[in-house]
Amino acid sequence: MALLSVDELCVHYGKIEALHDVSLTVDEGQVVALIGANGAGKSSLLKAISGIVGVASGSIRFRDQVLTDCAPHEIVRHGVVQVPEGRRIFSRLTVQENLDMGAFLRRDHAEVRRDFERAFAMFPRLRERRNQVAGTLSGGEQQMLAMARALLSKPQLLLLDEPSMGLAPILVDLVFDSIEAIRKDGVTILLVEQNAFVALQIADIGYVLETGSIVLRESGPALLENDAVKRAYLG
Amino acid sequence: MSFEIVSSGFQHRQRTGTPLSQALKTGIVFGVLSLYLALVGVYLTFDKSWVVVNVLSMGRTLLFVVPLLAGVQFARLNRSQSRAVQLGGTLLVGLIVGGFTACLLPVILFGNLRVMFVALSSPLAKMLALGLTPVLGAAVLVAGSAAAALFGALLTVMSPTVRRPITVGLAALAVVALLQEVLQLILRGGGAAFSFITRGLFQYGGLTVRGAIIVFVAAALVSIVVARLRAPFKARFAELPPGAARFLRQAGIVILLAAIIFFPLIGGSFVAQVFLLVGLYALMGMGLNVEVGLAGLLDLGFVAYFAIGAYTIALLTADSPHALASMSFWAALPIAVLVSVAFGFLFGIPVLGIRGDYLAVATLGIGEIVRVLVLSDVAQPLLGGAQGILNIPSPAIGSFELATPTSLYFLTVCCLALATYFAFRVQDSRLGRTWMAMRDDEDVAQALGINLVKTKLLAYSIGAAFAGVAGAIFAVMLKSIFPHSFQLLISINILALIIVGGLGSLGGVIVGALVLIGLPELLREFGEYRFLLYGAVIVAMMRLKPEGLWPARIRRRETADA
Numbered sequence A: 001m002a003l004l005s006v007d008e009l010c011v012h013y014g015k016i017e018a019l020h021d022v023s024l025t026v027d028e029g030q031v032v033a034l035i036g037a038n039g040a041g042k043s044s045l046l047k048a049i050s051g052i053v054g055v056a057s058g059s060i061r062f063r064d065q066v067l068t069d070c071a072p073h074e075i076v077r078h079g080v081v082q083v084p085e086g087r088r089i090f091s092r093l094t095v096q097e098n099l100d101m102g103a104f105l106r107r108d109h110a111e112v113r114r115d116f117e118r119a120f121a122m123f124p125r126l127r128e129r130r131n132q133v134a135g136t137l138s139g140g141e142q143q144m145l146a147m148a149r150a151l152l153s154k155p156q157l158l159l160l161d162e163p164s165m166g167l168a169p170i171l172v173d174l175v176f177d178s179i180e181a182i183r184k185d186g187v188t189i190l191l192v193e194q195n196a197f198v199a200l201q202i203a204d205i206g207y208v209l210e211t212g213s214i215v216l217r218e219s220g221p222a223l224l225e226n227d228a229v230k231r232a233y234l235g
Numbered sequence B: 001m002s003f004e005i006v007s008s009g010f011q012h013r014q015r016t017g018t019p020l021s022q023a024l025k026t027g028i029v030f031g032v033l034s035l036y037l038a039l040v041g042v043y044l045t046f047d048k049s050w051v052v053v054n055v056l057s058m059g060r061t062l063l064f065v066v067p068l069l070a071g072v073q074f075a076r077l078n079r080s081q082s083r084a085v086q087l088g089g090t091l092l093v094g095l096i097v098g099g100f101t102a103c104l105l106p107v108i109l110f111g112n113l114r115v116m117f118v119a120l121s122s123p124l125a126k127m128l129a130l131g132l133t134p135v136l137g138a139a140v141l142v143a144g145s146a147a148a149a150l151f152g153a154l155l156t157v158m159s160p161t162v163r164r165p166i167t168v169g170l171a172a173l174a175v176v177a178l179l180q181e182v183l184q185l186i187l188r189g190g191g192a193a194f195s196f197i198t199r200g201l202f203q204y205g206g207l208t209v210r211g212a213i214i215v216f217v218a219a220a221l222v223s224i225v226v227a228r229l230r231a232p233f234k235a236r237f238a239e240l241p242p243g244a245a246r247f248l249r250q251a252g253i254v255i256l257l258a259a260i261i262f263f264p265l266i267g268g269s270f271v272a273q274v275f276l277l278v279g280l281y282a283l284m285g286m287g288l289n290v291e292v293g294l295a296g297l298l299d300l301g302f303v304a305y306f307a308i309g310a311y312t313i314a315l316l317t318a319d320s321p322h323a324l325a326s327m328s329f330w331a332a333l334p335i336a337v338l339v340s341v342a343f344g345f346l347f348g349i350p351v352l353g354i355r356g357d358y359l360a361v362a363t364l365g366i367g368e369i370v371r372v373l374v375l376s377d378v379a380q381p382l383l384g385g386a387q388g389i390l391n392i393p394s395p396a397i398g399s400f401e402l403a404t405p406t407s408l409y410f411l412t413v414c415c416l417a418l419a420t421y422f423a424f425r426v427q428d429s430r431l432g433r434t435w436m437a438m439r440d441d442e443d444v445a446q447a448l449g450i451n452l453v454k455t456k457l458l459a460y461s462i463g464a465a466f467a468g469v470a471g472a473i474f475a476v477m478l479k480s481i482f483p484h485s486f487q488l489l490i491s492i493n494i495l496a497l498i499i500v501g502g503l504g505s506l507g508g509v510i511v512g513a514l515v516l517i518g519l520p521e522l523l524r525e526f527g528e529y530r531f532l533l534y535g536a537v538i539v540a541m542m543r544l545k546p547e548g549l550w551p552a553r554i555r556r557r558e559t560a561d562a
């Protein structure tokens, strides 16, 4: 059974229809990539899954739970955590305090401590800067912090919205290495990317979203070879 | 969040230009400033107060302080120029400033602009002419301005060892002159020991000549002694073991705090009244600080909770037909707090989904709705309408009534201490952290599992509790309450004081209340003009110390790291 299944989902902003009958499944342990042009509705889909925007029709199911009408904080409790686009860290808290907020809901303190160590091992830069105010971190460090913070909430499904946005190629590699490492730790990942080339390289399954509808679903390598995808997204 | 006090990275470019153009510019800027002060009536108003009784009025002093500051400014910009250039430039600056001011004389005497500027009256002309004939007066004014500018420039270029005693002496003189009414009140209240000082320095209306000299010389001497002792003292302090140094520092803070807290005891009832007001505002500041400083919820309707606390006390304790019960203050106080909390919760609900600037406007609406409702005919039978509720009894401990400002002040201090402790604990708690996360980014906080509804409503409720306590004390302070006591201006004052003190900082709330509420009260003598000080403090603060007088820990760190 799929870990996450989205069925005929529609999302509206007033009269604008951002998503139209979108269906998508993510199996446990997979990395699923969602690619599409600006304004295709990728972020809207992630926000609908996290409960940040309301759903007009359709359903979202996680394991045997229906998430469609849950409040955002309840969805986090179920193990679905989003790293929103644009490095949204708590800019006036320190790195450490940001990470603490990630572990906000957890009561298993011993394991939290172990997860802190894991996060610091994955992003050693954050350990060096744990007492720095997060707003003064570099863009790349902020992205790492946002990901580490999400990991500390011990997600089963991690929703990543454009983690490579605005990063230098070397940092993009670092971020994607860490995504692979996160997957190895047993976390399932739904990844939204403009940078289709890198995303599809690590993806088991890729979806292509165009103006609110899914137009293609293939394995990652197959999409990389697909002529239409090559023309539109791989330049 | 869109409501941010941004410390601007905007820096003035190094001024360039020839000394001549700078002299012209400085002269014109300060000349216009002087014109402005004359036109809005500052000179004339302050002419009624004395620096030295019957010798030097504050208005006249101010008349020459403006060119003095112009001289300081010019000398600062031209430190590296030759003496001759400095001298000539400064004289030019002073002449321009004096000239601008003197221009008003013919305007008043021959023109008729009183329709536009009420202040342009013959008393102003008499004052500007320094009591002489217009022509002679104008000449003396211009020459005096040049001399003042020269003095300012001289102060700027002279060695600090000489300058410091002079400026400290003058500053002390200014402070004593401004606060003379309060000082005399305090000294009179202090009995025989102080009456000796009072007679030595003051007469009715201000300092005597002898008093002015004594104040100046004493302050200058103190400054010299302090300057001498400072270095050796610092060296000794540095040699102390760290434990002892920390103990000394903490002891110093405790003594200072105790001195401030117990000051109204020697200051008498006027000072106690002022401090009581400061305490009440600080109490409300603690509450608003939870909402704005920690949770980032900009609330302009905060006065509503203050009113609710006050009206609850009135309804439960007053000896009036409107009263619902006749409880004691102590029984009613917890109820007042609970009612405020309930309304904080209730008023929070409609504004849950509103952010930033819009939230400010929405909460402003709520505050006004409360006031208008209290005033309305509908609520008249219950709340007494514009006539308010009278005969609120003072709280009593046994047979001792807390009726004087001093006793109510100590009640406020106790509440404030409790409130500060509570705010301190909650700030470092999990809840406090949650508020700060929500302040920085609501969406992400939500995406990490924070229940925004609960977190926001808790902030509104807890903030309201503090205001409820302040309102309760306010009611027994006035012994009667009226809707017009709960104006929007109070909300704005509280917001201003927590910003000036340092958003999110508990020490800042108290410092802000002392500066923005205490100082204007002490300067009551100057009527509405004391708000000039209020405005000037806020503008100066935002320019010079945007993070506040006592910045919150996190802001301090930010500036240190940036």
Ligand SMILES: Nc1ncnc2c1ncn2[C@@H]1O[C@H](COP(=O)(O)OP(=O)(O)OP(=O)(O)O)[C@@H](O)[C@H]1O
Pocket (backbone or CB within 6 Å): A013, A016, A017, A018, A036, A037, A038, A039, A040, A041, A042, A043, A044, A045, A085, A194
């Ligand atoms: N809050 C909103 N109100 C109105 N319209 C919105 C809102 N959020 C998104 N939209 C619209 O919905 C559409 C999809 O937006 P979305 O943010 O999901 O795109 P995206 O695929 O993530 O784009 P990008 O790659 O640029 O991030 C766009 O046309 C956008 O203008």
Ligand SMILES: [Mg+2]
Pocket (backbone or CB within 6 Å): A042, A043, A044, A085, A161
């Ligand atoms: Mg997007």
